[in-house]
Amino acid sequence: MKKTLLAVALLAAPLPAFADRLDDLREQGFARIAIANEPPFTAVAADGTVSGAAPDVAREIFKRLGVPEVVASISEYGAMIPGLQAHRHDVITAGLFMKPERCKAVAYSEPVLCDAEALLLPKGNPKGFKSYEDIAADPTAKVGAPGGGTEEKLALNAGVPRDRVIVVPDGQSGVKMLQDGRLDAYSLPVLSISDLMAKADDPNLEMFAPVVGAPVYCDGAAFNKNDTALRDAFDVELAKMKESGDFAAIIEPYGFSAAAAISTSRAEQCGE
Ligand code: 6CS
Numbered sequence: 001m002k003k004t005l006l007a008v009a010l011l012a013a014p015l016p017a018f019a020d021r022l023d024d025l026r027e028q029g030f031a032r033i034a035i036a037n038e039p040p041f042t043a044v045a046a047d048g049t050v051s052g053a054a055p056d057v058a059r060e061i062f063k064r065l066g067v068p069e070v071v072a073s074i075s076e077y078g079a080m081i082p083g084l085q086a087h088r089h090d091v092i093t094a095g096l097f098m099k100p101e102r103c104k105a106v107a108y109s110e111p112v113l114c115d116a117e118a119l120l121l122p123k124g125n126p127k128g129f130k131s132y133e134d135i136a137a138d139p140t141a142k143v144g145a146p147g148g149g150t151e152e153k154l155a156l157n158a159g160v161p162r163d164r165v166i167v168v169p170d171g172q173s174g175v176k177m178l179q180d181g182r183l184d185a186y187s188l189p190v191l192s193i194s195d196l197m198a199k200a201d202d203p204n205l206e207m208f209a210p211v212v213g214a215p216v217y218c219d220g221a222a223f224n225k226n227d228t229a230l231r232d233a234f235d236v237e238l239a240k241m242k243e244s245g246d247f248a249a250i251i252e253p254y255g256f257s258a259a260a261a262i263s264t265s266r267a268e269q270c271g272e
Pocket residue numbers: 038041077094095096097098146148149150151152188189192
């Protein structure tokens with residue numbers, strides 16, 4: 001009799017609910033964000049200060065949720081989702097553009113930063129590149145792109161062979177490789193290429209944008225699939241900031257359009 005009662009008692013006991021991630025972060029005092037250090041999406045100054053449109057939006061939202069700080073770690077785009085899934089990050093706030101395959105792997109917020117794709121080229125665009133297909137058609141042409149990034153995928157999907165799509169670790173390296181003739185084109189979103197050109201201040205460089213045939217992408221903050229309650233709480237604050245103008249006040253000085261993010265949705269960007 002006793003055993004049965006014990007079994008019944010155990011079955012009746014309420015199962016431990018999953019600890020609320022937001023309470024964890026409030027207690028932790030900070031959210032661990034993954035970034036790429038690609039201005040103006042994300043940036044790390046020499047003194048370690050983290051800025052950029054994505055971290056600034058995330059910092060403000062987490063503050064409103066009772067999480068006072070964000071602590072950033074720099075990651076290659078292709079390593080961000082595995083890092084999130086391994087719980088090395090609490091959220092990716094890096095301009096990680098929404099695409100169906102990524103939307104299956106993470107819990108995205110509503111859209112934050114939207115941008116078209118661009119090519120950094122030698123002045124005069126001597127090979128006349130306007131699309132990834134143009135690069136594919138030139139058997140000697142090499143295009144640089146971030147590892148695991150959208151531009152790498154777009155180039156490969158357009159038919160540029162693997163050995164002519166060169167993984168470039170950061171913007172400065174991409175500019176240098178183009179200047180040295182080791183690349184014929186370097187591809188990043190428009191605002192990232194614009195930032196690199198301004199800093200390079202090199203009259204022998206030019207940008208072609210938007211890349212013909214490439215979509216305008218939007219990112220969202222990307223949460224672990226099990227943290228949809230945290231994602232939803234983030235979205236409530238994001239919506240309030242979009243409504244009040246606080247969202248535009250953060251991202252538009254970086255060159256991003258608040259209207260572009262407000263005019264679309266996660267469902268639309270994820271192709272749901
Ligand atoms: O989402 C991505 O993969 C791309 N996003 C940005 C902001 N830069 C390059 C990267 O490939």
